[in-house]
Amino acid sequence: MTTRPVGVFDSGIGGLSVLRALRAELPHQPFVYVADSGQAPYGERDTGHVVARSQALTRHLRKAHDIQTLVVACNTATAAAIHLLRDEHPDLPIVGLEPALKPAALASHNGRVGVLATRGTLASVKFKALHDSVANQATFVLRACDGLADAIERQDLPRIEALAREHVSALGICGLAAGAIDTVVLGCTHYPLIEPLLRSLLGPDVLLLESGAPVARQTRRVLPELAQIGVPVLAWASTGPPEDLQRAVQRWLGLQARVEALRV
Ligand code: DGL
Numbered sequence: 275m276t277t278r279p280v281g282v283f284d285s286g287i288g289g290l291s292v293l294r295a296l297r298a299e300l301p302h303q304p305f306v307y308v309a310d311s312g313q314a315p316y317g318e319r320d321t322g323h324v325v326a327r328s329q330a331l332t333r334h335l336r337k338a339h340d341i342q343t344l345v346v347a348c349n350t351a352t353a354a355a356i357h358l359l360r361d362e363h364p365d366l367p368i369v370g371l372e373p374a375l376k377p378a379a380l381a382s383h384n385g386r387v388g389v390l391a392t393r394g395t396l397a398s399v400k401f402k403a404l405h406d407s408v409a410n411q412a413t414f415v416l417r418a419c420d421g422l423a424d425a426i427e428r429q430d431l432p433r434i435e436a437l438a439r440e441h442v443s444a445l446g447i448c449g450l451a452a453g454a455i456d457t458v459v460l461g462c463t464h465y466p467l468i469e470p471l472l473r474s475l476l477g478p479d480v481l482l483l484e485s486g487a488p489v490a491r492q493t494r495r496v497l498p499e500l501a502q503i504g505v506p507v508l509a510w511a512s513t514g515p516p517e518d519l520q521r522a523v524q525r526w527l528g529l530q531a532r533v534e535a536l537r538v
Contacts (some may be wrong), residue, residue: 276304277303277304277342277499277500277501278304278339278340278341278342278499279303279304279305279306279339279340279341279342279507279509280296280300280303280304280305280306280341280342280343280344280345280493280497281305281306281308281332281335281336281339281341281343281344281345282296282305282306282307282308282344282345282347283307283308283309283310283328283331283332283335283344283345283346283347283348283351284308284309284310284347284348284351284463285309285310285311285313285314285315285316285317285327285348285350285351285423285427286309286310286311286314286315286423286427286464286514287309287311287426287427287464287467287518287519287522287526288347288348288423288426288427288462288463288464288465288467289307289309289345289347289348289463290307290467290522290523290526290527291347291463291464291465291466291467291484291486291526292345292347292371292463292485292486292489292490293305293307293347293527294486294526294527295486295487295489295490296345296486296489296490296493297527298487298490299487299490299491299493299494300490300493300494300497300500300501301506302501302502302503302504302505302506303497303500303501303506304501304506304507304508304509305506305508305509306335306339306341306508306509306510306511307508307509307510307511308331308334308335308510308511308512308513308536309510309511309512309513309514309519309522310327310331310512310513310514311427311512311513311514311515311518311519312512312513312514313327313513314423314424314427314514315392315423315424315427316348316350316351316354316392316394317350317391317392317393317394317395317419317420317423317462318392318393318394318420318424319394321354321394321398324350324351324354324355324394325354325355325358327351328346328351328354328355328358328359329355329358329359329362330538331538332344332359332362332363332366333538334536334538336363336366339509341366342366342367342497342498342499343366343367343368343369343493343496343497343498344359344363344366344367344368344369345368345369345370345489345493346359346368346369346370346371347371347463347489348371348463349371349372349373349391349392349395349461349462349463349485350392350394350395350398350462351370352370352371352372352400353372353394353395353398353399353400353401354394354398356368356370356400367496367497367498369489369492369493369496371463371485371489372400372401372404372485373389373391373395373401373404373459373460373461373485374459374461374483374484374485374488375387375389375404375405375408375414375459376404376407376408377483377488378412378414378457378458378459378481378483379408379411379412380411381457381481381483382412382456382457382481383450383456384450384452384453384454384455384456385411385412385413386412386413386415386453386454386455386456386457387412387413387414387415387455387457387458387459388414388415388417388445388446388448388455388457388458388459389414389415389416389417389458389459389461390417390419390422390441390442390445390458390459390460390461390462390465390472391416391417391418391419391459391461391462392418392419392423392461392462393418393420395461395462396416396418396461397418415445415446415455417441417444417445419437419441419462419465420437421433421437422434422437422438422441422462422464422465423462423464423465425437426464426465426467426468427464429518429521429522434468434471435471438468438471438472438475439475442472442475442476443475445458448476448477448480449477449479449480450479455480456479456480456481457480457481457483458472458476458480458481458482458483459483459484460472460482460483460484463484463485463486465484466484466486467526469482508529508531509534510523510531510532510533510534511533511534511535511536512533512534512535512536513536513537513538516533516534516535517533519531519533520532520533
């Protein structure tokens with residue numbers, strides 16, 4: 275019997291940073307990845323739109339691929355919709371992402387943490403509850419990185435660089451000096467894709483935290499069927515131009531992908 279796939283979706287290519295961690299943790303597991311690139315970015319859209327897209331993609335993944343588990347590889351969609359997805363699909367294990375504020379509070383020596391995320395994530399009820407739960411453990415400097423996920427999605431290098439510079443400098447002084455931000459949370463799955471650039475702007479001493487590896491471990495814990503041998507089948511679909519996802523998969527995962535053009 276073949277193992278059913280794990281479904282993974284994001285507003286676009288950002289979830290590839292999560293899929294990279296998932297494949298490292300679960301090397302034999304089949305995955306189906308959906309990029310909602312035709313509707314990206316989510317981070318500056320209203321919540322209703324993100325909820326409707328998350329519901330449509332989840333229904334599609336169940337119906338067309340009979341997924342055994344869903345990973346919402348998007349902080350914005352998790353914040354907006356994960357509780358509604360769980361209500362609608364009580365029989366489906368669903369793993370979401372949240373910005374790594376708790377690990378950051380533990381790791382920061384200066385007690386000053388920068389958080390880079392989308393406007394939608396930072397404005398959400400879910401993020402507010404998370405922030406409130408750790409607010410007494412560190413000072414969090416929040417930055418809504420308008421435009422950055424979109425620039426990464428389009429691979430617009432001059433814009434990526436200009437926006438990354440603007441948003442990082444808005445955090446204030448970063449480094450190990452007393453009072454400086456020494457830990458930065460990458461609270462959007464697109465941002466790990468430009469980690470070298472962020473690292474060059476933040477300096478070598480700042481700790482960067484993302485959620486891919488913990489999410490992969492959590493996925494392993496909840497998986498009903500774990501594939502333990504064989505080369506897994508990977509399936510790809512995008513609501514945007516298939517060649518964009520194909521290029522991104524080649525670039526970040528080193529894989530040749532045949533991408534289905536999806537209309538949902
Ligand atoms: N990658 C997504 C996240 O983790 C959203 C980016 C966007 O579409 O704005 O928040």
